[in-house]
Amino acid sequence: MVDNENEPRLPSTPLPQDSQWAAFAAGLSLIASVPSLVLFATALGFGALARDGGFTLGQAAFLSVGMFALPNQVVLVDQLARHETLAAAALAVTLTAVRLLPMTVTLAPLFRGMRARPLLETLAAHFIAITTWIESNRRLPALAPDLRLPHHLGSGIGIALMLLLGTLVGYALVGRLPTIVAAALLLTNPLYFILSLVATSRLRMDVAAIAAGCILAPLLYLVAPGFDLLATGLIGGTLAFLWGWERT
Amino acid sequence: MSALDDGFGGYLSLFLAGILATEVWRWLGLVVGNRLDVAGAPLQWVRAVATALVAGLVTRMVIFPAGALANVPLAVRLVAFAGGIALYFACRRNLAAGVAGGAGLLMAAQLVMR
Numbered sequence: 001m002v003d004n005e006n007e008p009r010l011p012s013t014p015l016p017q018d019s020q021w022a023a024f025a026a027g028l029s030l031i032a033s034v035p036s037l038v039l040f041a042t043a044l045g046f047g048a049l050a051r052d053g054g055f056t057l058g059q060a061a062f063l064s065v066g067m068f069a070l071p072n073q074v075v076l077v078d079q080l081a082r083h084e085t086l087a088a089a090a091l092a093v094t095l096t097a098v099r100l101l102p103m104t105v106t107l108a109p110l111f112r113g114m115r116a117r118p119l120l121e122t123l124a125a126h127f128i129a130i131t132t133w134i135e136s137n138r139r140l141p142a143l144a145p146d147l148r149l150p151h152h153l154g155s156g157i158g159i160a161l162m163l164l165l166g167t168l169v170g171y172a173l174v175g176r177l178p179t180i181v182a183a184a185l186l187l188t189n190p191l192y193f194i195l196s197l198v199a200t201s202r203l204r205m206d207v208a209a210i211a212a213g214c215i216l217a218p219l220l221y222l223v224a225p226g227f228d229l230l231a232t233g234l235i236g237g238t239l240a241f242l243w244g245w246e247r248t
Numbered sequence: 249m250s251a252l253d254d255g256f257g258g259y260l261s262l263f264l265a266g267i268l269a270t271e272v273w274r275w276l277g278l279v280v281g282n283r284l285d286v287a288g289a290p291l292q293w294v295r296a297v298a299t300a301l302v303a304g305l306v307t308r309m310v311i312f313p314a315g316a317l318a319n320v321p322l323a324v325r326l327v328a329f330a331g332g333i334a335l336y337f338a339c340r341r342n343l344a345a346g347v348a349g350g351a352g353l354l355m356a357a358q359l360v361m362r
Contacts, residue, residue: 034344041347052315056254059262066267071302074309076266080252081314090265096305097270099298102291104277125274180358182316184351187325190306191332191350195343197302198336209296213303218311220304228308233301241296245289 023147027154035131036162038192042070043166044173045189048182049074051174053081064167068160069129071193072096075229084226092229103133110136113146124149127156130196205244212236320358328354 030036043064050060055077063073075096079089104125111121128136132155139155140148174182197210213236220228220235252258309317310329317325332350339345 038344038347041351049315055252056258058254059252059258062259063262063266066263067270069270071305072270073266075305076262078305078309078314080265086261086265090269092301093266094269094272096298096301097273098294099302100270100273101277101280102295104274105280105291108278108281121278122275125278126271128274128277179316179319180355183320183358184354186313186315186317187310187328187332187354188347188351190309191329191347192343193302194306194329194333195336195346197299197306198333199341199343201299205292205296206299209299210303213300214307216300217304217307221308221312229301229304232304233297236300236304237293237297240300241293244296245292 019144019147020150023143024150024154027151027156028158030132030135030155031158031162035135036159038188039070039131039159040162040166041185041188042192043163044170045185045187046070046073046077047167047170047172048174048185049189050077050167051171053077055081057168057171060167060171061164064163065160068126068156068163069097069100070163070189071130074189074193088226095230095233100128103130104128107133107136107140107152110140110145111149111152113149117149120149120153124152124156127152127160129159130200132156132159134196134200203244205240208243209237209240212240320354321361324354324357324361328357 046064047060050063051057063076067073067076072093076089076093079092080086084092107128108121108125111124132152135155136152140152143151170185177185194210197206201207201210213232216236217228217232220231224231252261310325311322313320313325328350331353332346335349336342336346339349
């Protein structure tokens with residue numbers, strides 16, 4: 001209509017509040033994506049593993065929501081199911097979780113918009129794990145600084161829901177699935193982890209660490225069960241570091 | 249048989265050994281932020297240790313598995329696992345192809361061997 005010509009045009013950028021929710025929704029849409037489906041399948045495996053290990057449904061869900069890091073969850077459940085002490089399990093978990101430090105260090109600066117929001121940034125850090133890290137690393141730099149935190153929170157909550165859902169379904173399905181399918185579900189865990197490692201490896205050192213870990217773990221499991229994962233990480237990682245460090 | 253009791257003690261154990269042991273590195277990462285040199289030697293070493301540990305976990309899960317996977321012969325597990333990795337690269341580093349392909353190979357092999 002002709003009258004509208006004199007009306008002020010909408011600002012080219014939407015209102016801040018609206019765009020933050022839109023960024024959150026865009027992040028949440030990660031729930032319907034290929035990485036999300038892969039994570040779901042992996043979470044099915046975790047739920048099955050937790051039940052096989054003698055954990056309750058509530059405990060499995062508690063770990064998925066509270067830890068939000070499938071490899072660590074698997075380490076914890078695996079160690080406790082093998083009747084390792086709580087201290088040994090905690091040590092293995094925390095060593096596995098060290099990889100979250102460099103991941104958080106690289107994403108944290110992106111969370112800071114115009115002003116600091118410590119609580120939301122801490123919540124956003126909780127949602128850093130391999131899937132969300134890969135996606136946010138890819139998506140956040142292209143967004144306006146103020147939209148990065150809501151976008152990551154959306155991705156995190158979406159992926160957390162998939163993780164929880166997969167855990168619950170995997171737990172419920174154990175015993176009701178043909179053993180052929182159950183075995184295949186359990187294989188999705190190691191496959192997803194090794195492929196995630198490969199996908200995020202950039203240096204020679206990373207590749208060397210993967211190879212050293214794969215070779216050392218079965219040997220050390222036979223020689224020193226209980227300490228095998230720690231020893232694998234420390235020996236294999238140090239060797240890879242020394243080898244890779246000299247070359248770069 | 250339960251690995252932990254279902255009461256407060258069990259949840260407290262999981263909180264300490266699982267949630268706190270994991271979350272502390274995220275908090276530290278947030279505090280350190282861009283003040284730490286990610287490419288520096290200490291973090292690189294930590295990264296290498298963590299990578300080797302997860303790779304070790306993966307190998308242990310395939311070679312000494314728990315649950316239903318233990319009933320599958322070792323050779324089949326290894327072939328399906330390697331097949332998944334090969335499919336990942338064959339499909340231009342496609343994560344879904346690798347995971348679904350490996351799981352599919354394991355099911356197919358078990359069906360054929362029955």
